[in-house]
Amino acid sequence: MFSSIRNFLHRHRRKFFVTGAVIGSIYLLLSYAQKRLREWQEREAKKFFEMTRKKQHFESTERTCNQTILSLSKIVSESILNILNTEEIVQKLQENPDNKLALWEQMKIMIFTRICALVYALSILNVTLRIQLNIIGGYLYRDSVREEGPSMIDSELQAKYLSLCHHFVGPGVEDLVKQIEKAVKRVVDPISLKKKITVQEVEQIFWSIQTILCTDTENGDPVKKMVHYLVNHTEINEAKFDTLVKETMDILETDEVISISVSTVSRSFSSVVDEVANLFVSKWVPTTKNHLEAVDDHIVTNGALKSGPSQPFIDVNQVDMHFVKLLPVVNELITKNTCKGNTNIPDLLTQQLTLNEKLKLLGANIYELFSST
Template structure:
């Protein structure tokens, strides 16, 4: 009778011991999985934040280049200097200035928007591939040469692309703004309407 109790007690304790071991093992596995998940999430977050920082810095530096390029192509200062001499073609210069100012504003809005969207997309795609390559020990999907080619699209836009954009927008601006007399007092609402009209051409 005592022996039977002893066997049952031994069985219960043995089962509890095995159960505890099993539970501890499962707990460790769960902790390892959670730690791995957390590490993965942290790594992803750090990678994303790093990409965003790079993106913001690149946009900032290229925005300055774009702005300088636009101001260089649409140089109103030259016209201002000519106007100071009170030339015979004063009216033509004012007309030119009017077109240039509207063109400059439109080009800056479009150019900086295009730059920002393009760069964000490009850098996030490259960043995604680089992250994938860092996690999986396989042949890299994107090498430095391909990255350079991909990003060269932005450099093309900052250079020749801006000049092309200026030409396109200037045509639209002329169609909308040229008929507006310099003597006409325009309201803010009318100016806004002109910008909308330029956009739809």
């Protein structure tokens, strides 16, 4: 029996060798595949946890960024309103002084300077702070995942770096107001207080001021001077701080950031014009009989008001208002209290800038760049 088995194995030895080799190869391949699968699963799990951790850290950075922006925006707004204090002029006008015409002329310059300064200052503040805080957030994330070595950015360096914006909040805003006031005078001074003005003409005023500022060869475009407002006053005597400042300067001077900043300024001016248009609709009251035509208890004035099935339709582009009557309601729009349900231009601009998708995407890209290990 053993001899027959031995003969059988001898006759089929090649088949057994081949079969064994195949089975062994399959076993090795299965073992290798299982090992690779486990490694892939571990890598994917690690990657998932890292992405989750990074996402949570970025969201925390965003919340900090928004809170900081809201806090400093309020300070900047109050600073501008204090520098351009129209309340004193309003009180003098209420006393009906002999120089009331001169006071009204001064008032119109201050009101438009207020609005333009708010638009530019809040836009610059939002852009620079979002860049700074996402740079810090990126570095802090890298520190949190590093297993050894000194931290890349400590609390002292963070404080020193973030204090850069304090110059803009103080002296920087004052310089900006002076520059904007010169541009406003060039555009608004020639406009008579008695002139009837439309929403389109108000929009043209803002556009002209923006054009003058972006082509200002003497002082420079405020949007392109963000580096000046942020770092040109700072003494740098530390290597890490110098690196942070240079990285920030490089980002602020990129075409992408300048383009986004110009876009935010233009969008903010559009929002202001929309609020002024609402004033034309809500505050405007026709007074001259020869300018009116009564039709079924509705008023038609140059096609501005047209009766409809339920209520008149107001074509705001056809409505005009004496410039002198526009100034007080615009001034009220800047300063009135939001707790009463009223619109407040500084808060409106701050909210829109905080929710601006382009600025959010810019911050996310900067965070991703500086958090990459």
